[in-house]
Amino acid sequence: MIESEAESERTKLKREISELRAALNRKEQCLRDLETLISAARAEDHPEENAIGAPGRAVHTKLTNDDIARYSRQLILPEFGVKGQLKLKNSSVLIVGLGGLGCPAAQYLAAAGCGRLGLIDYDEVERSNFHRQILHSEDRYGLSKAESARIALLELNPHCEIRCHSRLLYSQNAMHIIRNYDVVLDCSDNVPTRYLLNDACVMLRKPLVSGSALKMDGQLTVYSYGNGPCYRCIYPVPPPPEAVTNCGDGGVLGAITGTIGAMQALEAIKVIVGLGDVLAGRLLIFDGITTVFRNIRIRNKRPNCHVCSTQPLISELIDYEMFCGMHATDKDHPLQLLTSDERLTVEDYRDELQAKPHLLIDVRPPAEFEICKLPEAVNVPLAEILDDSYLERFAKQLEDKDLSIVLLCRRGNDSQIAVQHVRNRFPMHSVRDLIGGLHAWTNNVDSNFPIY
Ligand SMILES: [Zn+2]
Structure with a gap:
């Protein structure tokens, strides 16, 4: 009896929570609608402005002499011109x-004169970044990436307002941050952040320029642009x-990320200026080996999409880490x-x-084994371990039941998978792996051993 009363109380509370959430969502929607109306009204009052532009900000209606000198090569493009430059100057990305x-x-x-850039990154500058992350430099090693990029960008264009968000983007801060920008660039490299950005951009009606390499x-x-689909329409x-x-x-390869990153800037500029044919509803695929660009049509909006349909479930x-079963960072996540x-x-x-x-x-791939190795190690990539193709190679040694087998990899994850497999094949042998792999070797045994 008491249990059943408690159960009904919990059900009541759950219902109240869900009603409050629904009310909050309706208010959020009202807020978005009002912001859109204000932007539209401002655009009507000031036709020289674009509807894009954060509400409440001072609006630039003229170019300075410095602007004219600095941006002259793009100002003389008829499709871009002074109007395009002013739209860019009033925009935020x-x-x-x-x-x-x-x-x-x-x-x-x-460099092109975007008025305000927001930079978000939780990570710090490391040596392995320099070959492709070209805003960071040796003297800013260890600094937050957002701050390092801010320093480099202000050297390039001191007129650009830069805001740093040196933190991980997650569900609790995403709406608050994204709301303040006109266009969002997904330059992340993990699936949870892609879903998070997609859902937030759909909810806030922000175009999302998504790149990967x-x-x-x-x-x-x-x-999330025009009638184009969202990320969830393509990958439910x-x-x-x-x-x-x-x-x-x-x-x-750094030139691959450079190619796609530069094109993300181009699409953002096109969205802001209202120029050309924006890459919505299409996917550009770049094959760097053959230097072939392909443009394929992707599906229309999914009518039952969980986030962008008229009756969204979300x-x-x-x-998003739970939804994807993955972490939103590329930091070492040791397997157990x-x-x-x-x-x-x-x-x-x-x-x-x-x-x-x-x-x-x-058990690392041969290309990694070639970078650095312990002198006594033999290379058998994990795939060969899993399909047992190494057995013949070590048949003689493995006859000796007293021979200890030690498996090793870069960080101590693949080696655990290998141990599970080898142990099943050779239950009489001692089969172990090295905790933390070669990273641990460098950190705890030999600081001169290279790390990558
Ligand atoms: Zn969708």
């Missing part, structure tokens, strides 16, 4: 991720985590597949095993 895509995008937008390929499209459910590779694991931001007796610290390996007979198998 949020760049999410100041990495390989965000750096060139921010550089071209600041991996290995030798790039892609570009514009979501996230991919399985094991199917996703980021640049930290898969690699990328009307407030959710927990093995028990502690199936693992070995790098110090224990050095002290107890390194000098004795054993088989040290490095």
Whole structure:
């Protein structure tokens, strides 16, 4: 009886919470509608202005002499001209991720005279960034990426107002930040952030210029613009985590991210100025190996899309890491597949095993093994471990039941998967992996060992 009363009280509270959320969403919608009306009214009163422009901001109606000198090469373009320049000067763009895509995008937008840029990145400048993240430099190593980019952009164009958001974008802060910008650039490299940005941009009616680059390929499209689809219309459910590779694991050439990032700036300028044919409802695919650009039509808006349809199921931001089953950062997220007796610290390996007979198998891809390796390691990539093609190669050694097998990789994740497989094949052997992989080796044993 008491339990049933408590249950009914919980149900009542849940209903109240859901009604309050619905009321809040309606108010948010009213606010968006009012902001749109104010922008539209201002555009009517001042035809020289674009409807794009943050409400309440001072509006530039003239170009200065410096503007004319600085932007002269684009001012003389008939399709751009003074009107285009003024629209750009009154506009604001949020760049999410100041990495390989965000750096060139921010550089071209600041240089072209975008009035206000918001830069959001939780990360700090590292040496592995420099080959493609061209706003950062050696003297700003360790600085927040947003702040490093701000310094570089102001050197390029001191008239551009720059706001730094040195933090992770997540459900609780996304609406508050995005609301203050006209256009959003998705220069991130993870799936949860793509869904988060998509949903927030649909809810706030902001065009989302989405770029991606991996290995030798790039892609570009514009979501939430005109009658074009949103990201969820194309990908209603996230991919399985094991199917996703980021640049930290898969690699990328800097000129690929540079190409796509520069084109993200171009699409943002077209949206702001109202120029040409914006890449909405189409996907640009760039194959850097063959230098071929393809433009394919993507599906129309999905009538039952959970976020952009007329009856959306999702009307407030959710927990995107949970939804995708992935993290929104590319920081090391150690797997925990093995028990502690199936693992070995790098110090224990050095002290107890390194000098004795054993088989040290490095399971990284050959290209990574070529970068750096422990002297006693043999390379058997994880794929070969999983399909057992290594068995013949080590048949003789593996006959010795006393031979310890140690598996090693870059960070200590793949090596755990390898241990699970090898252990099943050789239950009589001691099969362990090195906790933290080569990163731990550099950090705890040999600081001269290269890290990548
Ligand atoms: Zn949609």
